[in-house]
Amino acid sequence: MTVPALFSPLRVGPYTLSHRVVMAPLTRMRAGPGDVPRPLNVEYYRQRATPGGLIISEASPISENAKGMPATPGIYSQAQVEGWRAISDAVHGAGGLMFLQLWHVGRISHSSHQPGGALPVAPSAIAAEGKAFTATFARVPFETPRALTIAEIEDVVVNYREAARNARAAGFDGVEIHGANGYLIEQFLQSRSNRRTDAYGGSIANRVRFLLEVTGAVSEIWGAARVGVRLSPFGVANDSGEADPLPLYSYAIEELAKFGLAYLHLIEPRASGAGQAEVDHKDVPSASELFRPIWPGVLIAAGNYTPHSANEAVAAKQADAIAFGRMFIANPDLPDRIRQGAPLNSYHRATFYGGDAEGYTDYPSLKASAAARV
Ligand code: 8OZ
16 A cells, blocks of 8 residues: 555645644543653653654643643643653654644533532533543543633633643644533533523624634734644534534634634544444534535544545545544554554553553554564
């Protein structure tokens, strides 16, 4: 199999990628105390960096309130900035580029993560169906969150701005705003989780307002050409899902297009259940195909692509780059393997979250396997 389309250069904002095999954001829950990135995390990202390749970091909470899972590395303390700096340095040392993903989980949090044991915050006081991760990795039903006041919404936008500034101090090349998978921004977007009657709820324009305010604030820090946005228009993760996604997401994407962003990152419907719901999406078209006509910039698509289908999607200009998640877990040198048509390691779900090196940094690269055979 040859995959030339994936290995042609691509301009993303001010950068030129040398290939289009992007590492997707992957929550691994292995940060050190204080949610500070540690040397094990540096090694993990270093293994996955390639010259001219783009890595999007695992989702990084922008504040203490933004956090919803244990051991997720934050971007709100000085120690966290220093921890991330070692990671961005390692990726740059290998010639790679790295964007940090800015994350607020909203109602997907649990009071065990919140300062003072307070309830998680959300657009409206509506509990998600399903189970939260507590601070000790237990799974318990989601709590009913507390609705943010208008003043608190403004504070959250300030938190995004400060986190964006911290990401600059940590040496990243840009940031991605996590607007997918049922977290805070998507909770504002979708009527299922947003029943507000003020300027942030009701009409599509009102529900999209928070996303656009966050995008504006983060773009002020970085310049829009170094900011990406990730959306999952047909997703059902974390009890999300809009009954009629097209008008909502068409409006959101048309408004985002006005910023001149680095890229739009879409999760394909077939993959955006995040393992929590088995939904039959056979009648749902590809998100990249659907929204390509209204997105003038770089489009990254993610979700169950194979090397072959990824190459086809890029060759057909349905997407400009493809983000791989699970395949990158088990194959640290995924771009090289795809380019060479080498066999892929399979991924072990048991070690997806938490733990140490096992199932994290212990997957062999082709080079390591070859050296072992000599
Ligand atoms: C899986 C497990 C925990 C978090 C997402 C950040 O869905 C996540 C996530 C995925 O975007």
